[in-house]
Amino acid sequence: MSVASRRRENSTVRPLSKQRLRLWIRLLRAARGIEGELRERLRKQFAITLPQFDVMAALARNEAGMNMTELSRLLMVSNGNVTGIIDRLATDKLVLRQAPASDRRSYIVRLTPKGAAQFAIVAKAHEGWIDELLAGFGAAEAEELIQQLSGLAAGHRGGDQRS
Template sequence: MVSAPLPASALPQDSKDRLRLWIRLLRASRTIEAELRERLKQQFDTTLPRFDVLAALYRSPEGMLMSDLSRYLLVSNGNVTGIIDRLVSEGLVLRARRNGDRRTSIVRLTRAGSEQFRAMAAAHEGWIDELLGGVSGNDTQRLTAMLKSFRSNWEGRE
């Protein structure tokens, strides 16, 4: 038997407040993400998923297995493969077989890929600073600590 959700008026105040918080977090995240997508397209003719792949590879200069890259980015292998294929064809990423194993590939940035990512990352940091400029340093640190604490409460749950 499935029980019907409580009407909003029957929810405790803390529950209502948490729901409002979730909606505000989601709205803020979506608004910022939409702006970043537009700026990446306009200034670098790229997409946010490509930026994310480049960022992950930049953090791992020794390279990453394709399966580790997709797990890190929380996307399917198929999504990553298409992006990597295009980045390889543009000379931004190298793909190599792992110790002759035809089933696994290691990917890493080329020098051109690293240079392009550094330029995008610098712009990205400036955009984030601009978009979140109304948040004080103290509030930034407090919110970051709160979100880290929240995340640690949920890590490992599947």
Template structure:
């Protein structure tokens, strides 16, 4: 059985894309682990706490707990434990939602805004350092390519539903 040139090319492109995915995964995990460690060492904090603060920083009026968990794509239970600790630390506050006795809105305190600003500035420096070997042109090209991949994936997901 002979394999045709187009079949060989198709197999090679499939393998190349698989290698690309594995590299992306490896880089992503490596950067994430590096950031987790730096947050722990420099701020005695965690990536999930940083993510909650970052989400709330974007919404100065706060978010309902359900909105926060939806934005972070985690369960309400996961968010509740993190929010409890952030409230205890004075970085966020809970307030009732008018007209809904069961719902709570969470938002950053002044101290939370200040703490997040420090962490966000450090986070930006860490990422810049980790990716410093990537030129600005390469970074722009990669961003464009990844945006196209995401758009294509969203289009395919829409077709499937």
């Protein structure tokens, strides 16, 4: 069987791998565009960085607090990275470190009341921005896409790089 006729068997003129490559470029550009827009608005309107907002959002959702490893895994950033972000938030009294009695290697990071109050305000604006920036997606489209994205390369990012 010739290459040409084998090609003709499936209906894709463009190879699927090229199509997926295009999709990846678009996905990356979309994420970067939205991230950049959010970053700029957070900075100008609330004088906060995007990574700091991300950490506060994670902590707001987990009122009991989180340790550093949980944070790095959830946010898909490297372990050592979280240290600096928490340092800066702690300097601004937006988060605090609590030592649990059981394990002296780790500690729990929580939002302070000041941090929680400030986050509530920023989060409201943030949700509105996302609503605006993703206005092209209706409820059904959004749900479908969420499902597709969930089963992607389940990120083995974050956490310790050693294994």
